[in-house]
Amino acid sequence: MTVDVLLQSSVTVGTSELQKVGNIFLQLKLVVRKGNSTENVYMELTLPQFYNFLHEMERAKASMDCFS
Amino acid sequence: MADRTSFLGGRIPVEVEIMAKHLKDLDKDFFRKILKVVVNAVEGKDCRDSLKSLADNGTLSEEQLSHIITGIHGLLKEALRLPTSSLKQEIFKEDLRELRISEEFIADFASVVFGNRRASLEAAAVEHGPRLPTVEDIRWRVDVAISTSSLARALQPSILMQMKLTDGSSHRFEVPVSKFQDLRYNVALILKEMNDLEKKSILKIQD
Numbered sequence: 001m002t003v004d005v006l007l008q009s010s011v012t013v014g015t016s017e018l019q020k021v022g023n024i025f026l027q028l029k030l031v032v033r034k035g036n037s038t039e040n041v042y043m044e045l046t047l048p049q050f051y052n053f054l055h056e057m058e059r060a061k062a063s064m065d066c067f068s
Numbered sequence: 069m070a071d072r073t074s075f076l077g078g079r080i081p082v083e084v085e086i087m088a089k090h091l092k093d094l095d096k097d098f099f100r101k102i103l104k105v106v107v108n109a110v111e112g113k114d115c116r117d118s119l120k121s122l123a124d125n126g127t128l129s130e131e132q133l134s135h136i137i138t139g140i141h142g143l144l145k146e147a148l149r150l151p152t153s154s155l156k157q158e159i160f161k162e163d164l165r166e167l168r169i170s171e172e173f174i175a176d177f178a179s180v181v182f183g184n185r186r187a188s189l190e191a192a193a194v195e196h197g198p199r200l201p202t203v204e205d206i207r208w209r210v211d212v213a214i215s216t217s218s219l220a221r222a223l224q225p226s227i228l229m230q231m232k233l234t235d236g237s238s239h240r241f242e243v244p245v246s247k248f249q250d251l252r253y254n255v256a257l258i259l260k261e262m263n264d265l266e267k268k269s270i271l272k273i274q275d
Contacts, residue, residue, distance in 0.1 A: 005217075006216070006218075007216065007217050008213050008217070008222075009213070009216075010211040010212060010213045010214060011212050011214060012209055012210070012211050013210050013212055013225070014209070014210035015207075015208065016206070016207050017209075024214075
């Protein structure tokens with residue numbers, strides 16, 4: 001069960017890889033309860049992935065609103 | 069009789085004595101095949117297929133073959149442990165003559181221990197020693213957080229690092245800028261210590 005959701009938007013300003021610097025991405029941290037303890041799940045999303053995620057969350061919210 | 073102990077030690081290992089007995093009636097080409105497989109195994113290569121083909125050859129029983137392989141392996145391991153400055157080729161050959169091994173086989177053993185394959189055998193020995201997994205790859209990224217759940221304008225730089233180890237595990241972590249300065253300082257300190265160590269003569273001992 002997800003206990004907490006934390007979001008952070010960042011931009012890459014330097015890297016050891018040959019990638020474009022200036023890449024914008026979002027970091028998502030989910031705090032999940034597993035039995036008695038909690039586990040942190042870290043994810044990185046590109047902007048399109050984040051918009052997808054947002055879309056799915058809004059769909060879920062809309063479905064839940066239908067039943068309440 | 070020589071007044072020094074053999075390079076194999078005060079007591080010759082049992083597997084080497086048994087191998088020496090079996091070598092008396094062994095065909096030279098077959099011996100060379102076995103030697104090649106054992107040398108590959110010492111280097112760390114996978115020898116299951118070549119071992120199977122040796123066993124299927126049929127001229128020796130499985131028991132005899134395993135005695136010979138064990139003996140050759142034990143002999144090579146002992147010889148390779150000693151640096152070439154300590155164990156000279158002539159002494160090595162003399163010690164093998166004491167075991168009543170024939171001259172041809174002694175020449176083959178000597179070409180493995182003192183030939184050009186020695187460097188790669190020593191490198192394999194260092195790698196297969198007791199060691200923790202080593203760093204295979206390091207990647208880094210410098211990110212600036214624009215906004216977070218708790219701060220609308222965070223604008224904090226942070227360093228993200230990913231280390232891949234030789235055992236396949238991957239570690240991803242963030243390094244705050246102050247800790248990164250610590251890391252840089254310690255890396256410079258380690259390099260300086262290593263440089264100083266190389267100059268010390270204790271690492272150049274030869275017996």
